[in-house]
Amino acid sequence: MSIIEIISRSHVDWKQELPKQFPIIRFPGASVYTAEADFGTVCVQRYEGTNYHMDYSIFSLQQQIDLAGTVTESGLYTRIVLSGLVRQKLDGSFLIQRKNQFLLFKTPFNNFTSLNYSAKLHICFEAFFSLPLIQELFDLFPALKLLFDRKEFVPGPIKLHSPIHVDIETHNIVNKVLKCPYEKDLRTHYFDSRVRDLLFNLLVQASNTNPVDNDPDDFEMAAIRNAQDLISADIKNHFQVPELLGQTRFKVLFKKIFNMGPYEYLQQQRMIKAKELLEQGMQVKEVAALTGYRLTRFINAFRNYYGTTPGSLLRKPK
Template identity: 30%
Template sequence: MELTLSNGNPLKFESGLPSDYSGPILRGATSFQAKSNLAELVIQELHGEYYTIRFLIGKFLKKVNAKGWIHSNGLYSYFMLKNGTRKRINTIGNLHIRQDQYACFYTESSDCSAVFEKTNEFRALDVFYSPKLLEELLPFFPELKNVLLSSSGIILPGKPCWSLPCMKEIINQVLNCPYDKATRQFYFDLKVRELLYQLLETTFKKNPSQQYFTPFEIARIHEVRDILESYISKKPPSICKSSA
């Protein structure tokens, strides 16, 4: 990743975490740090089979423009954990991701850039899912087939969304992995798929008008409605009576 500051100078990265680093640790990840009189940035990157997790934490004393390149086609999800950012993906367009929001999109290789305003601190978690991993969920989300066959970028479900509590919980578990080297890879494999499932469930969940009921269920719904209507001016019936 190439980071260009407002003064035109690039940030230079070196391996490892800062000696005074006190933020979350992505266990087993490769770490990089960069520091100047205008910005400080720490990146932790973990590669699994068919996915990559990247955690970023930093602060900027002035506006920062980040330029980079998306090398692999697949599904990308960006979660802004603290403060926000504006991104531009050439195959997608402009994205404004606020704190506690995420952007999820499928794209081929592409130029990309991001703008970070002056801030005390920002935190973000990025997860890349390869097409091979996405294929595992095709039986549950057949709509994914059109996404995988797309020749242009697609935003899921069409714009940045607010992160659900279950997504935040998974991210917190990823950043606070309690397991050692022997078992943590299996743990990350599960959590990455769990997060992916939540992203796809949010994207492809059925509209209430698309839900279908059996004749028996419809009859029971009407029966409960009739019971409730008969008690409009009286004390509501008990749950036992409504479900009898």
């Protein structure tokens, strides 16, 4: 296994299955790596995307362990501590990263991490963003471009900031990733979009600036209105929406104007249309198909949106 190495143990057997002794979220589409020994249990789930990867790691420990990992590709690496406490070795000293804090590092680097055994459970969400992905944001974050234009070799990780508390938006992005309801191609599009949201949001927090605070110009407004029209015209089409999410500024401006993202807007339009069709007497299964859902997922989505089942509308007296 090349994800991490437990250097405080001479030999560790990794299995590609979830641990059985404690409950764990199944990261959709991710590969699973589990090690169990006298130190406790380590489970890493990794999703490999184009120009990025995401790790969801749980450490249930009886003893302290030391981990080592290497990132050889140029890019940015982040760790978000969801539970527990992590000690990161930097320049001969240890930086403590606590629950609900994140760090950003410029890569490549040889990463050494010590997990503090005083807390029994450690949960981390980590992501690597490769240079092609980061370059999409150079115009929005000029300092980021300067960082990657540096030619001199700097040993070890470049810490971009001190640990920062994770905001609600970042928590929401991580939760959406871990609870992704989609499969196969749609899941790929969904993760491609969410990972860009995550990178943008972390950079905004780290730099204390939001490059999309400026109002949209006429061209951007036209693009956003066109996207709105495309979504409204074909609510059944799952695959049209990710094509509209290529630019971070576009996504944030869409949310700024409509108070919801393109995916949320699509769901809203589907639910409005579904309610209209049900009130006309159309059967639930047919409505689900016309609004782009499989039946079970449609019932759940409808209940989450309206607080009742679609069948209840059919049973209401005229």
